[in-house]
Amino acid sequence: MKVLLVGSGGREHALAWALSKSPLLTKLYCAPGNAGIAQGAECVPIAATDFPGLVKFAGETGIDFAVIAADPQLVAGLWDIFEAAGIRSLGPSKAAAVLEGSKGFVKDLCMEAGIPTAAYQRFTAPAPAKSFADSLGYPVVIKADGLAAGKGVIIALSKNESDKAIDFMFEGGFGESGHAIVVEEFMEGEEASFFALSDGGNVVAMAGAQDHKRVGDGDTGPNTGGMGAYSPAPVLSPALELVAMEKFIKPTVAAMAAKGRPYLGVLYLGLMITKQGPKLVEYNARFGDPECQVLMPRLKSDLLTALLAAREGKLTPLQWREEVALTVVMASKGYPGSYEKGHVITGLEEAAKVPGVTVFHAGTERRGDAIVAVGGRVLNVTALGKTVAEAQARAYQAVDLIHWNGAFCRRDIGWRALKR
Ligand code: AMP
Ligand code: GLY
Numbered sequence: 001m002k003v004l005l006v007g008s009g010g011r012e013h014a015l016a017w018a019l020s021k022s023p024l025l026t027k028l029y030c031a032p033g034n035a036g037i038a039q040g041a042e043c044v045p046i047a048a049t050d051f052p053g054l055v056k057f058a059g060e061t062g063i064d065f066a067v068i069a070a071d072p073q074l075v076a077g078l079w080d081i082f083e084a085a086g087i088r089s090l091g092p093s094k095a096a097a098v099l100e101g102s103k104g105f106v107k108d109l110c111m112e113a114g115i116p117t118a119a120y121q122r123f124t125a126p127a128p129a130k131s132f133a134d135s136l137g138y139p140v141v142i143k144a145d146g147l148a149a150g151k152g153v154i155i156a157l158s159k160n161e162s163d164k165a166i167d168f169m170f171e172g173g174f175g176e177s178g179h180a181i182v183v184e185e186f187m188e189g190e191e192a193s194f195f196a197l198s199d200g201g202n203v204v205a206m207a208g209a210q211d212h213k214r215v216g217d218g219d220t221g222p223n224t225g226g227m228g229a230y231s232p233a234p235v236l237s238p239a240l241e242l243v244a245m246e247k248f249i250k251p252t253v254a255a256m257a258a259k260g261r262p263y264l265g266v267l268y269l270g271l272m273i274t275k276q277g278p279k280l281v282e283y284n285a286r287f288g289d290p291e292c293q294v295l296m297p298r299l300k301s302d303l304l305t306a307l308l309a310a311r312e313g314k315l316t317p318l319q320w321r322e323e324v325a326l327t328v329v330m331a332s333k334g335y336p337g338s339y340e341k342g343h344v345i346t347g348l349e350e351a352a353k354v355p356g357v358t359v360f361h362a363g364t365e366r367r368g369d370a371i372v373a374v375g376g377r378v379l380n381v382t383a384l385g386k387t388v389a390e391a392q393a394r395a396y397q398a399v400d401l402i403h404w405n406g407a408f409c410r411r412d413i414g415w416r417a418l419k420r
Contacts, residue, residue, distance in 0.1 A: 003304065004058055004087075005030045005041070006048050006078070007069035010329070010362035010380040011289035014296040015069055015303070016041050017358065022304035029061065035371045036361025048073055051081050058087045065089065065308060074265075074285050075101035075147055090307045092265040092285050096256055099263065100285035103152075103182045104145045110280055113251040117280040118272075120184035126170045132183050133162045139186040144169050146177030151223075155186065189274035190416065191281065192233045193291055194244040196269070197318070199310045200262030203253045204317050205245050207298060208236035209291040210416065215336060217412045224336045225377060228413030230326040230388060231294040234420055235273055243278060244269055252283070264310060293360050293380045294325035326391035327360070327382040328399050328413050333406035335376035343405040344370045345378070351398035356384040356391070359398065373404050381409075388417040 001024045005016055013036045020028050020040045031054055033043030046053040048070065058066060066082050066089035068074055077094030091097070098105050104122040109115070119136065122145070123129035133140045133156070142165040144152035152174050156162035168174075169181050195206035210233035215221040236244070248269050256263040268284035268291075287295065296303070300319035309315050332339035345364065348371060352359050360382055363375010381399045385391030392414045399409055 001025055001064045001304070002027045002062055003029070004054075004061075004063045004066045005069065006054060006066065006073060008032050008034050008037070008048065009070075009289055010360045010377060011287055011292040012069050013037050013360040013362070014293040014380070015067060015287070017360065018296040018299060018303040019067070022302050024302070024304050024308070029063070031057065034361045035364040035366040036359070038366065051078055054078070055081060055085045055087070058082065059085060063087055065304075065311070067307060069286060071097070071100050071147060071284060071286055088311055090265050090311055092263050093261070095261040096263040096265070097285040098261065099252070099256070099267070099283040101147055102145050103143045103282070104180060106280075106283055107182055107184070109252065109255055113255045115248055115251055115280055116277065118185040118187050120182050122180060122182055124180050126166050129166045129181060129183050130163050133166070134159065136183070136185050138162065141184045141186050142166055142169065143182040143184065144174040144177040145180035145182060148174040148177040152177055187272040187274050187279055187281070189272045190235050192236045192271050192273060193288055194236060194241060194249070194269045194271060195287065195291070195295060196245065196249045196267045197306060197310050197315060198253045198263045198265065198267055199313045199315045200264045201253075201257060201313065202315045203245075203249055203267070204315050205241065206266070206318060207231050207295055207320055208233045208241055208244070209288065209294055210235065211288060211291055212410060212413055215410075217410050218415075222336055226288065226290045227329045227331070227410045228327055229288070229290045229294050230324060230391065230414050230417060231291070231298055232324065234417050240273070240278060244271065248278075248280060290327050290329055290380050293327040293382050297321075297325040297358060297382060297384050298323065321384070323384045323386060324388050324391045325382060325384050326388060326395050326414050327380045328395045328409050329362075329377050330379040330381060330399060330402060330407050330409045331377050332363075332373050332375070333408055339376055340406055341372075341374045343373050345373055345402065345404045347402040351381065351401040354383070354394055354398040354401070356394050357398040358382050359402075373407070378404075378407070388414045392418070
């Protein structure tokens with residue numbers, strides 16, 4: 001079977017790595033991919049945003065199955081475009097990706113389906129939004145309704161900050177995404193993610209993980225796409241995983257089917273574990289990045305078989321390794337702000353020899369014989385271990401063998417699990 005994977009980050013390298021182990025696979029293509037993905041797949045120079053180019057390539061190449069990894073393409077309807085062209089693919093559809101594409105839609109769905117989440121209201125004008133924020137008290141959370149490249153959420157500590165955030169969004173600070181907003185209650189607790197795979201009707205549990213969103217050690221500094229992750233996350237006990245499935249994922253998939261928006265694909269549940277129990281922070285319509293990089297090494301079942309089964313409506317339970325996986329994101333100095341590109345990376349081969357270690361590439365490119373850093377997040381150094389401590393030690397042993405000008409990483413990935 002010929003498979004096309006759309007995307008180019010660390011998540012996509014982890015997916016390519018897992019797909020390439022499948023007995024069903026004859027050839028894996030990735031558009032556009034990166035230097036790490038190119039080690040196991042044929043990368044084709046078509047941007048993930050070039051939908052006509054992707055469809056043309058898939059048609060001409062006889063692609064049997066396409067996997068769309070990232071939210072912008074899913075929310076813009078690439079699944080629908082592939083399927084209309086006769087190319088089977090893993091969604092969700094545009095209608096179902098609204099779970100990631102509209103925060104207001106998700107909040108309304110939570111109310112209808114009785115899913116625990118922060119108190120909220122939706123607004124299309126600033127004055128009523130400001131008075132509702134006042135009624136909730138501070139801190140308060142202001143969210144642009146649509147996708148905003150992970151930046152559309154502002155936690156306002158005071159009335160002044162909240163009013164400014166609301167004005168910023170309505171003045172187009174996040175473009176179209178901020179023309180409708182959600183104002184919601186601030187939740188206190190520890191965050192964790194849980195992943196499930198849905199075929200539109202049935203849904204199977206995947207696993208839990210915990211990300212590290214702030215750039216600095218001890219969860220300090222600005223928010224990023226994620227600086228490291230591990231799975232399983234002890235904060236999500238087996239009992240809480242059951243709650244995640246029964247009280248969040250299953251009612252959501254059922255509600256989406258009832259609305260004529262059957263959800264086919266990976267569903268990412270972002271939870272806040274509060275004193276009153278778990279509450280929904282957000283849904284994403286895809287694997288997390290870097291969470292995917294710790295899920296794939298733990299997946300014992302064949303990924304391609306599982307994703308195809310989801311597409312065909314024939315899901316069966318998935319098997320997971322007991323071991324812990326932990327990934328450390330190595331980034332370029334300046335990230336999440338601006339950073340230099342083009343520095344040569346050394347030590348990749350030595351790092352990959354550390355027991356249990358796999359290095360997934362995010363922002364890399366091959367130039368002649370060299371692999372160079374071209375992204376903010378550049379590498380995901382991932383290790384399996386019997387415990388979080390062992391996986392962490394192995395990952396940092398490998399990290400310390402890798403160098404480029406301006407490389408940095410957090411040194412404390414896994415700290416919440418180790419502190420327990
Ligand atoms: P989101 O884009 O919805 O994931 O939000 C980004 C981040 O903002 C989340 O990962 C949380 O850390 C934080 N956040 C979002 N909503 C809330 C909330 N109601 N209370 C506290 N933190 C929140
Ligand atoms: N790591 C967070 C995300 O993928 O949205």
